[in-house]
Amino acid sequence: MPDTAAATRLVAHFEAGLDAPICLTWELTYACNLACIHCLSSSGRRDPRELTTAECFGVIDELQAMQVFYVNIGGGEPTVRRDFWEILDYATAHDVGVKFSTNGSRITEQAADRVAANDYLDVQISLDGASAAVNDAIRGPGSFDTAIRALERLAEAGAPSFKISVVITRENMDQLDDFEALADHFGAQLRLTRLRPSGRGADVWDRLHPTQSQQRRLYDWLVERGDKVLTGDSFFHLAAYGEPLAGLNMCGAGRVVCLIDPVGDVYACPFAIHDAFRAGNIRTPGGFQSIWRESELFTDLRQPQTGGACASCSQFDSCRGGCMAAKFFTGLPLTGPDPECVLGNGESLLSLLPERDVPRPAADHSRRRPVSSCDESPLAGFEVIR
């Protein structure tokens, strides 16, 4: 472990922002063949303004010049883009590693072989339940089997490192050990992330976000595992329970991470698709680099944070006020507590706001109707009149 003083100094550097992100999330399309009820980007339909193949190559050239080591590619379902593998090959040939997230529906044997053969390519399969019942209630009918089949193919292909990526909810919290067993079974690494009230997640957050006692159990479980289970620094608000979890334990939005969305808009983080957190568009002169280095929003996010209402809290140094996106989309002030503050300060503040007027995301690409009834059964929805 690095000594604490040095680590603190390092975090101070990160809070002031780096010349280039450590990594960034790049969503390639809003199109998705699933309609998960908690989708943080409200994906479903493709946006006609999405970046062309040539524009994607241009982004990669910029990232290479800025020495961004890798991108987390997601969506929507990124693999539905016809040029998906072309973009991946271009990135990895230009020193930009790729980690992509998928629901697994297009991880054919051939795709699994491709992942296994490329040292600069990682994949994570999204799974939000360790059983079909729990997973499919969130991700849709058949999605559990699809994900498991993808994991089998990756294991058979001998992919050296792939992940199972789980969004922790009230429903799957009791399955932590099952997720771990599943990951061990496939030789995969387990990654747990936090449910944010972003995108369609706002519609289900109230009933699906972990309870206080579940949060405590999650914290203890994660502390026991150390860096064996990845979290993408997602649960840093839980640091207020005691020792910090593995990771930087800070909000990296606009400081060490950001999001490029399918139409080239740059947001402070993947969970903040809203005008308030949009720093610019890569199609404007200066491209991504000038947005990262000079945009007003990012410059602002790199200023020392005062902590607002939380500044006098004994735990402020641990949790740093929590997640900006979680506050914003639950209608809480950004200078106040996280809605899942472990001391309950967020919860009591939320209860004081009876009619919550919460901001809606900038873009909603949800399909206008839930997935076509034909996706379940060709006869679903047809009433037979006798």
Place this chain on the structure above:
Amino acid sequence: MAAMPFELERPWHLDRQVAIRPEPFGALAYHFGTRRLSFLKSRKLLDVVQALDEQPTALAACRSAGVTDQELPVYHRALATLASSGMVVEQADHA
């Protein structure tokens, strides 16, 4: 902390799969093989690491980067840590 002994008198080099990005505080180092990100906490350590390739030994790399006798134990430890995570590897042809 790194338990592996790191011999300063031997030739070392940065693993070919490691990319280094200079930063105001030092540098970020990313290993594409292990997917590990490391933070080099000073510019001088960056200079040492970058000098490994052209210098016959790790000690020579430290000297060329201006590491003093007093500082040497700190840099020795830092190099040992980098070696234990595979960022820095011993020259293979040196038996």
